Amino acid sequence: MSSEPTTKNRGMGDTLDALMGVPGVLAGMVATDEGLPLAARLRTELDEEALAAAAAVLGQLGARTLKDVGRGELEVVVLDASKFRFVVQPVALGYLMVVTEPLAEADPVLGEMTSAAACLDEAGSALAEPRAA
Amino acid sequence: MQDVEAIAGSREELQEYRRLLTRDPDSLRFAEYADRLRRFGQLEDALAICQGGLARHPAYSTGRVVMGEILIDSGKADEAEAEWRRALHLDPGHPRAHLRLGELYLSRGETDQAIAAFETALLHSPEFPEARAKLAEAKGPSPTLPAGEPKPLEDRLRTPGERPEWLTADRFGDLVQCVAACACVETAALADSSGSPVSGELPEMAGGTAGEAPMSFLVEARALLSRLGAGRLRSALICSDTLSLRCVPLGGLALLAALRSRSPVGEADEQIEECIAGGQRSEGNEA
Numbered sequence: 001m002s003s004e005p006t007t008k009n010r011g012m013g014d015t016l017d018a019l020m021g022v023p024g025v026l027a028g029m030v031a032t033d034e035g036l037p038l039a040a041r042l043r044t045e046l047d048e049e050a051l052a053a054a055a056a057v058l059g060q061l062g063a064r065t066l067k068d069v070g071r072g073e074l075e076v077v078v079l080d081a082s083k084f085r086f087v088v089q090p091v092a093l094g095y096l097m098v099v100t101e102p103l104a105e106a107d108p109v110l111g112e113m114t115s116a117a118a119c120l121d122e123a124g125s126a127l128a129e130p131r132a133a
Numbered sequence: 134m135q136d137v138e139a140i141a142g143s144r145e146e147l148q149e150y151r152r153l154l155t156r157d158p159d160s161l162r163f164a165e166y167a168d169r170l171r172r173f174g175q176l177e178d179a180l181a182i183c184q185g186g187l188a189r190h191p192a193y194s195t196g197r198v199v200m201g202e203i204l205i206d207s208g209k210a211d212e213a214e215a216e217w218r219r220a221l222h223l224d225p226g227h228p229r230a231h232l233r234l235g236e237l238y239l240s241r242g243e244t245d246q247a248i249a250a251f252e253t254a255l256l257h258s259p260e261f262p263e264a265r266a267k268l269a270e271a272k273g274p275s276p277t278l279p280a281g282e283p284k285p286l287e288d289r290l291r292t293p294g295e296r297p298e299w300l301t302a303d304r305f306g307d308l309v310q311c312v313a314a315c316a317c318v319e320t321a322a323l324a325d326s327s328g329s330p331v332s333g334e335l336p337e338m339a340g341g342t343a344g345e346a347p348m349s350f351l352v353e354a355r356a357l358l359s360r361l362g363a364g365r366l367r368s369a370l371i372c373s374d375t376l377s378l379r380c381v382p383l384g385g386l387a388l389l390a391a392l393r394s395r396s397p398v399g400e401a402d403e404q405i406e407e408c409i410a411g412g413q414r415s416e417g418n419e420a
Contacts, residue, residue, distance in 0.1 A: 050222060054357055061353050062371050068346035072373030079354055082364030106398040
């Protein structure tokens with residue numbers, strides 16, 4: 001996103017910048033549950049809004065699948081496609097999505113996403129505090 | 134050839150739409166009017182009406198679908214595809230948009246993508262006869278039963294498109310055993326398009342047919358990738374704190390493998406891919 005007016009949003013941008021440093025990562029994004037982009041870093045021809053919508057759809061699909069089979073809460077969904085790999089993790093603000101090259105190593109990306117999700121959740125809680133007060 | 138009365142009736146209908154839109158230029162019924170004009174072959178008028186309506190209601194997904202239909206009838210396939218994708222961006226479950234994209238894929242010989250699109254249309258609108266008919270067409274005719282009847286499993290598994298050529302029924306067990314024996318895998322099964330296991334054992338899951346939810350996930354994931362233009366679905370991984378489920382589509386079948394807790398994802402993928410590659414190699418050797 002071009003304008004990030006608050007300190008918290010800069011924190012979100014920094015988190016995405018760190019993700020973009022992982023080999024093979026082409027895009028990082030935080031999207032709301034409704035599929036709207038909150039922050040994004042893109043190095044692909046993929047459309048930001050379409051990616052945000054996809055992050056929400058994938059997250060909800062994964063959560064619904066696990067609910068249907070009665071096997072816990074969603075931690076992560078990975079879709080391997082011939083052109084890209086999509087990884088979606090739920091966070092307090094919605095969903096964190098990373099797009100990588102199709103053959104990028106999965107485990108370093110997943111490890112970095114877990115750290116990023118923790119940072120985002122911290123930022124999300126801090127954002128929620130003033131409203132709660 | 135339409136008979137004279139039908140044409141006269143339809144002309145009255147067109148006049149009625151024209152009057153309605155003159156009275157209420159903001160009406161969403163511009164899409165129906167444009168669609169009627171298209172069916173009459175009045176493509177230029179249809180295009181003008183639809184463009185005017187979409188200028189007022191750019192987020193009206195059905196209007197986008199109709200615009201795509203006018204464009205495809207005008208020989209502009211790429212522009213039509215873009216309109217249907219816009220419609221799905223606005224309403225991801227629009228059955229007619231999925232149907233039209235499926236028809237376009239089918240015309241290009243992209244059968245897997247077409248099947249995924251028709252299945253998604255039916256997922257959102259199970260009683261959609263046009264999508265059902267197109268799905269049957271995309272999957273190929275049944276040699277033994279009339280159209281519409283479910284085919285027995287053995288027949289379906291012989292049908293191209295239901296499974297890769299190398300994965301003959303006598304290899305199901307070998308593939309599943311190979312995957313289940315991987316260090317990172319707890320249980321493995323091969324499931325048909327309804328989610329019922331045709332070989333192996335599914336991980337313990339709730340629900341009537343335990344594999345139904347993962348199969349439904351794969352259908353929607355394929356459609357999502359198609360909308361994004363991200364290519365063919367190779368596999369999916371769904372993880373919770375108690376289950377890591379790797380799903381690999383193999384035509385109309387899917388290999389479902391529950392990974393052991395804390396297994397490295399990359400290592401598990403390599404092991405599963407090696408089993409699949411082994412099956413493909415054995416077919417090559419026999420040939």
